Amino acid sequence: MSEIVQYLMSGLTAGAIYAVIALGYTLLYNATELVNFAQGEFVMLGSLGLFTFLSVLGWPLWAAFPAVTLVVGLLGVVLERLAIRPVKKPEPITLIIITVGASIFLRGLAMLLWGKDPHSVPGFAAAAPIRVLGAAIMPQSLWILAVVGLLMGGLHLFSKHTLTGKAMEACAIHRSGAWILGIPSDRMAQLAFAMSAALGGIGGIIISPITMAGYDMGTMLGLKGFCAAMLGGLGSHWGAVVGGLLLGVLESLGVGFFSSGIKDAIAFLLLLAILMARPSGLLGPKAVTRF
Amino acid sequence: MTGKRRLWATTAFAGAIAVASMAVSNAYHQQLLTVIGIHTLLALGLNMLMGYAGQISLGHAAFYGLGAYGTGILTTHYGWSPWAAFPLVLVAAGAVAYVIGRPTLKLSGYYLAMGTLGLGIIGHVIFREWDSMTGGASGMVGIPPLQVGGTVLSLGRSGMILVWVVVLMAFFFCDRLVDSRIGRALRALGDSQGAAAACGVDTGRLKAVIFSFSAVLTALAGFLYAHLVGFISPSSFDFLMSIRMVTMVVIGGMASIYGSLFGASVITLLPEWLHVFSDYEMMVYGLVLMLVMIFLPQGLTRGVLDALEGVKSES
Amino acid sequence: MADRTILHIDGVSKAFGGVQALYRVGFRVAKGHIQAVIGPNGAGKTTLFNVITGATCPDEGRIVLEGMEIQGRPMHELVARGIARTFQNVELFASLTVLENVLVGRHVRTRCGLVGAMVRWPWVEREERGARDAAMELLGFVGLEEVAHKMSGDLPFGWQRLVEIARALASDPRLLLLDEPAAGLNAVETAALADLIQKIRSRGITVVLVEHDMNLTMDISDRIVVLDRGRKLAEGTPREIQADEAVMEAYLGRKG
Numbered sequence A: 001m002s003e004i005v006q007y008l009m010s011g012l013t014a015g016a017i018y019a020v021i022a023l024g025y026t027l028l029y030n031a032t033e034l035v036n037f038a039q040g041e042f043v044m045l046g047s048l049g050l051f052t053f054l055s056v057l058g059w060p061l062w063a064a065f066p067a068v069t070l071v072v073g074l075l076g077v078v079l080e081r082l083a084i085r086p087v088k089k090p091e092p093i094t095l096i097i098i099t100v101g102a103s104i105f106l107r108g109l110a111m112l113l114w115g116k117d118p119h120s121v122p123g124f125a126a127a128a129p130i131r132v133l134g135a136a137i138m139p140q141s142l143w144i145l146a147v148v149g150l151l152m153g154g155l156h157l158f159s160k161h162t163l164t165g166k167a168m169e170a171c172a173i174h175r176s177g178a179w180i181l182g183i184p185s186d187r188m189a190q191l192a193f194a195m196s197a198a199l200g201g202i203g204g205i206i207i208s209p210i211t212m213a214g215y216d217m218g219t220m221l222g223l224k225g226f227c228a229a230m231l232g233g234l235g236s237h238w239g240a241v242v243g244g245l246l247l248g249v250l251e252s253l254g255v256g257f258f259s260s261g262i263k264d265a266i267a268f269l270l271l272l273a274i275l276m277a278r279p280s281g282l283l284g285p286k287a288v289t290r291f
Numbered sequence B: 001m002t003g004k005r006r007l008w009a010t011t012a013f014a015g016a017i018a019v020a021s022m023a024v025s026n027a028y029h030q031q032l033l034t035v036i037g038i039h040t041l042l043a044l045g046l047n048m049l050m051g052y053a054g055q056i057s058l059g060h061a062a063f064y065g066l067g068a069y070g071t072g073i074l075t076t077h078y079g080w081s082p083w084a085a086f087p088l089v090l091v092a093a094g095a096v097a098y099v100i101g102r103p104t105l106k107l108s109g110y111y112l113a114m115g116t117l118g119l120g121i122i123g124h125v126i127f128r129e130w131d132s133m134t135g136g137a138s139g140m141v142g143i144p145p146l147q148v149g150g151t152v153l154s155l156g157r158s159g160m161i162l163v164w165v166v167v168l169m170a171f172f173f174c175d176r177l178v179d180s181r182i183g184r185a186l187r188a189l190g191d192s193q194g195a196a197a198a199c200g201v202d203t204g205r206l207k208a209v210i211f212s213f214s215a216v217l218t219a220l221a222g223f224l225y226a227h228l229v230g231f232i233s234p235s236s237f238d239f240l241m242s243i244r245m246v247t248m249v250v251i252g253g254m255a256s257i258y259g260s261l262f263g264a265s266v267i268t269l270l271p272e273w274l275h276v277f278s279d280y281e282m283m284v285y286g287l288v289l290m291l292v293m294i295f296l297p298q299g300l301t302r303g304v305l306d307a308l309e310g311v312k313s314e315s
Numbered sequence C: 001m002a003d004r005t006i007l008h009i010d011g012v013s014k015a016f017g018g019v020q021a022l023y024r025v026g027f028r029v030a031k032g033h034i035q036a037v038i039g040p041n042g043a044g045k046t047t048l049f050n051v052i053t054g055a056t057c058p059d060e061g062r063i064v065l066e067g068m069e070i071q072g073r074p075m076h077e078l079v080a081r082g083i084a085r086t087f088q089n090v091e092l093f094a095s096l097t098v099l100e101n102v103l104v105g106r107h108v109r110t111r112c113g114l115v116g117a118m119v120r121w122p123w124v125e126r127e128e129r130g131a132r133d134a135a136m137e138l139l140g141f142v143g144l145e146e147v148a149h150k151m152s153g154d155l156p157f158g159w160q161r162l163v164e165i166a167r168a169l170a171s172d173p174r175l176l177l178l179d180e181p182a183a184g185l186n187a188v189e190t191a192a193l194a195d196l197i198q199k200i201r202s203r204g205i206t207v208v209l210v211e212h213d214m215n216l217t218m219d220i221s222d223r224i225v226v227l228d229r230g231r232k233l234a235e236g237t238p239r240e241i242q243a244d245e246a247v248m249e250a251y252l253g254r255k256g
């Protein structure tokens, strides 16, 4: 029993992080119909950025957290401005190669700046594990769940109750239509890049005390975030969250009941299964019409 | 290319190989040429997918590794002859690609890219973790060399000739493929998917077929690599290798068969000439990919050639 | 009537979000006829073609080709069954030559696969020669033999339209759908097009024609269907349509 609670809890923790990364994909996809293959690098930059602000510059957590989020969000804007907007014919293959290029460029840069070895980042609360139903729960897990919950609520308010949020959704539904209505889709794209990069950065910030921060952590987390977004049906906020949590729990149970070697394979197998059986995701409509 | 031009190009290429095989006697140069040949096969394989189907794979290293580890395991653990392993690994690569490609290629290009990115990572994990078969992180040694008749083909002159003869054949056959019913349908697909479908091209199936073909060529390169070098380790088949292949295609130019040779040469020679290169390798690839695709989306050589032609026709 | 019907559109609807592009449209196309579909912009004509060719699936209704329901079948299968089309905005393959464009149209009537293409068995060579002969014959039919080896993108617009028609004919269709073939053509070219369409019909091919050019439509078509905002407004011979008050008001009146 306590074992299952333990697996569930660590699964939810990892899942919450996948959910944040998946939200980044979803948000960007909704506003621009683009999948950013550098999304995982924003996660990596969040982690390494936090390491630098906390351990090198000695900032307190409450200041370092928003500062890193802001910096990573700005990087998203820079990426959009320099590498996406100048593209004349935005076809998927072109955008994929460009964002992949951005991804390994950032990774190479991170390797030069931070070195090849991972850095450890202190937990947000230095308390001892809390015992619940015989399972030991790390305070960092609670932190992660709280941050993700807040983010979800904020995003929901943003997209349902602010003009900008609604405009962004309108872009997703009909780009040229939104343009006719006077919604500046360029500015929306930029905002979407900023927000999705910031979400990736936050994912990296909250995960760093658990996994350590290293230049090569981005690919796997990016892929898993995409898998989560696909599970929930790319384009749906709640789908991204459910998909993330589901992936996290399945992984953790897989590790618990089979072996840890299988962990990374689970996300991939799920991704393939979902691509083959229901490309619109578990929660999405039956047919993929948007492609 | 018309039949006559194809014949000329092939003859000239064969002549160059014959001359090089006699003239190059320095072991280091022979090795370098061998690697360029193998990389050319990789670039050509991926180019058939990227240039003609307009789709991209970010995990082609998995097929490269499948060719290398497949034959390595069958020959060292099970005592198969390389020639018996040969068809099996190629068919396996083609089948894996078809199974992944058939469902994903009906959707937009992002899905194959993500699916193959995952495949590449899983492939690398398997090569690294499946100790008993693959030797784990330290790799596999003692893969037997190929033998034809009584001649052993190993790294050096004979290996170099073997690789380049294979490259020559691959060029010849790919060229024929491009100039055929299938090739025309592929090029049509790249221009306008809707119009190609309206002409009766089963676009989803065709893309899966060419993806399979591309995987087979890539596995062939892996097969040659394993038997020529005799030693393989997971680091040769990681994500960066997949990116290296994409970069070769982007430099060589989309849908340009002979451009593959150029892209492969640049990516092979750069680290040899610039020894500090390894530290900056990722950043350089990243910059090349971004800059070329932003400014010359047809690829570097194609883009430069088109630009030159534009200047010529204006003056 | 029934046995003379090649295509039966039966209560077909299609909506895009809130736009009802087609609403319960139904009519029959007789074998060997030139059937025109007219209507103002946005009436749903192109959508009708998309539904017939399998490019989109109708929300309701049936499409019957020679007694067989075909709605929702994949496009390549329908081309093989004898439906071919051209596009309102010419969609040639720009990186292919004129001849190659027409050869792509021959796709469903040829068999050569990946391996065959590389090995070039004798039957593949024969098939390729046959396809080239057929394609050249069609280029001759539309009068463009001498530009066969030019890049298709380099041709003047009017010729591109003809290449597209030749490409569609290359699949040996029984039913040819032409989406505004005279758009962008001058008077001389339009007259030649009228001749061409009649020559196509005399090859035994049924033609469905979407067209804005009233003279052309009235001249050559056997029957006309009028669409307006997704609905069928009228149907009849050119004479009947010209006499129809509702059509005059909704379409011709509005135009002029």
Ligand SMILES: Nc1ncnc2c1ncn2[C@@H]1O[C@H](COP(=O)(O)OP(=O)(O)O)[C@@H](O)[C@H]1O
Pocket: C016, C019, C020, C021, C039, C040, C041, C042, C043, C044, C045, C046, C047, C048
């Ligand atoms: N793919 C689509 N998505 C959304 N709306 C569409 C689409 N295709 C057509 N429409 C709409 O359906 C209506 C009919 O369009 P169409 O069939 O192109 O008309 P026509 O060819 O008669 O000018 C128009 O209002 C058009 O905007």
Ligand SMILES: [Mg+2]
Pocket: C045, C046, C047, C088
């Ligand atoms: Mg139209």
